[in-house]
Amino acid sequence: MTLPPIKPAKLADAIAEHIQQLILEGAIQPGERLLSERELSMKLEVSRPSLREALDKLIGRGLIATDAQGTSYVSETIGQSLRDPLIMLMDNPDARGDCMEFRSVVEAAAAGFAAERASEIDRDSIRACFAAMVSAHQQSDVDEIARTDAEFHFAIYNASHNLMMIHLMRSLETIIRSNVYLNRKNLYEHRVARESQLAEHRAIFDAIMARDVLAAQDAARHHMLSAMQTQRAIQESEKRLEASIRRLVRNDLVAPPKKRSRSA
DSSP: OOOOOOOOOOHHHHHHHHHHHHHHTTSSOTTOBOOOHHHHHHHHTOOHHHHHHHHHHHHHTTSEEEOTTOOEEEOTTTTHHHHHHHHHHTTSHHHHHHHHHHHHHHHHHHHHHHHHHOOHHHHHHHHHHHHHHHHHHHTTOHHHHHHHHHHHHHHHHHHHTOHHHHHHHHHTHHHHHHHHHHHHHHHHTSHHHHHHHHHHHHHHHHHHHTTOHHHHHHHHHHHHHHHHHHHHHHHHHHHHHHHHHHHHGGGGTSOOOOOOOOOO
């Protein structure tokens, strides 16, 4: 039996696979604009017809879109079918708790993978994100604390080198960033919780830098569970306060009891 000859991969297919890999790994993110066709063909050192064919393939796969000016960008709809219903659910306090619970599983796995697999480029990125978070804490800037907190976690997802995890968490980026912001804003008013949050992130950072997989997993899991417990305690305290206030203002809503008339 004669085996068919091995045919070299078509250049357009190779270009499409290369760009697709960058998108799926999160290196190029939804909404980001690509270079012009001329510039991109020069960067990749390929012909413009081959590049054009590759981009058409990616458009067909729903990974690339073009605007009215013909500019190519990574499709905004990647992960949208998963993300949009969940965004609507986030108004529900129970759903926010479920998000934290989900993250407690993912964060532990991501930190463990990052400790094991992070390249030096990944480690530099995590190091820079953590330094920015420390600086934000020193400046007492809650918005910047929340932003750098999210960046730190996304740097860890990228360092996991698990394409499913990276793509899933990028699809949920709006929800994750909102969850981080709400948590940070609620905890910021509580000094002990605020300080413990930074210490918990430092434990995750130190374990990843030491390439200690188990310690990284434990630190990430502890961080998420600690945040969940603190949030529950704050919510319960607020509920008790609201109940007390309602009792105080009841006289504004309830008519005073009628005095009983004495019988003659």
